[in-house]
Amino acid sequence: GAGVSQSPSNKVTEKGKDVELxxxxxxxxxxxxxxxxxxxxxxxxxxxxxxxxxPDKSGLPSDRFxxxxxxxxxxxxxxxxTQQEDSAVYLCASSAxxxxxxxxxxxxxxxxxx
Amino acid sequence: xxxxxxxxxxxxxxxxAFLTINCTYTATGYPSLFWYxxxxxxxxxxxxxxxxxxxKGSNKGFExxxxxxxxxxxxxxxSVQVSDSAVYFCALSxxxxxxxxxxxxxxxxxxxx
Numbered sequence: 401g402a403g404v405s406q407s408p409s410n411k412v413t414e415k416g417k418d419v420e421l422x423x424x425x426x427x428x429x430x431x432x433x434x435x436x437x438x439x440x441x442x443x444x445x446x447x448x449x450x451x452x453x454x455p456d457k458s459g460l461p462s463d464r465f466x467x468x469x470x471x472x473x474x475x476x477x478x479x480x481x482t483q484q485e486d487s488a489v490y491l492c493a494s495s496a497x498x499x500x501x502x503x504x505x506x507x508x509x510x511x512x513x514x
Numbered sequence: 515x516x517x518x519x520x521x522x523x524x525x526x527x528x529x530x531a532f533l534t535i536n537c538t539y540t541a542t543g544y545p546s547l548f549w550y551x552x553x554x555x556x557x558x559x560x561x562x563x564x565x566x567x568x569x570k571g572s573n574k575g576f577e578x579x580x581x582x583x584x585x586x587x588x589x590x591x592x593s594v595q596v597s598d599s600a601v602y603f604c605a606l607s608x609x610x611x612x613x614x615x616x617x618x619x620x621x622x623x624x625x626x627x
Contacts, residue, residue: 404557435615442518443558443603443617456614491558503615505550505558 402426404506406492412512413482421477421509425494432475433495433503434467438488446490449475482513516541520604520618527594528626535589535621537578537604545606547571547580547587548615552601561589561602599625 405424413419425432434446445459449469460466464482469475479486489510493503520537527533539545549561549571562571567582576591587604604618 433615435617440619442619443605443615445614445616448614459614493558502560502563504560507555507557 404492404494404504406490406506406509408509409507410510410512412514415484415513416481418478418480419482419511421479421490421492421511423475423477423492423494423506425473425475425492426504427473429494429496429504430472431495431503432469433493434475434477435491435493436488437491437508443491446477479511482511484513487511487513516545516606516608516616518604518606518616518618520602521621522619524622524624526624526626529596530593531625533589533591533594533598533623535602535604535623537587537589537618539585539587539604539606541585541606541608543608544582545608547578548605548607549576549578549587549589550603550605550617552603552620554600558603594623594625596625596627599623 448456489508493505562573564571564580
């Protein structure tokens with residue numbers, strides 16, 4: 401597609417429920433990233449996929465968070481047993497390759513846990 | 515660990531004013547430095563970048579120079595427009611590319627006509 405597409409754009413969920421957030425990267429981009437933007441905080445790196453390599457999960461805040469990237473394209477970020485502190489905007493980005501390249505960001509999914 | 519500090523704002527200026535948004539960083543190595551911009555209702559966009567000391571990144575009238583001696587990457591524009599109103603994020607990456615970006619908290623810029 402023309403840009404990085406994320407769905408849903410907004411999600412309200414009850415505490416304790418699981419949620420799945422989807423990211424469609426730009427076609428042909430091998431690198432995909434997830435970031436989280438919390439109110440009053442900067443953007444926080446969560447996870448990074450590069451081609452078929454094992455993902456860099458160093459930014460995931462807890463074992464309730466996981467992500468997959470199927471077929472080297474679409475990615476799903478899953479948050480299990482959501483907590484109120486998980487409320488944030490979750491941003492996905494992709495780039496053509498890892499080194500010295502521009503990352504293109506989607507508009508994000510605003511998650512609200514009530 | 516790595517960190518980026520920038521003025522948080524909001525910064526309110528009149529059209530055609532001179533803009534400076536300060537950004538300083540802490541890193542263990544020699545990072546690449548970036549400015550991203552988020553216009554209302556849109557996703558983050560790369561505004562400019564610099565990959566080594568004394569490099570100057572520029573785009574859309576904005577400039578920033580990689581100053582290793584002061585660990586800074588201040589964003590400047592000589593004459594701002596209402597359309598520049600947005601949130602600006604300073605960021606670094608120690609791995610050269612866009613993975614593992616460390617962002618500042620963002621500076622909300624408001625330009626009044």
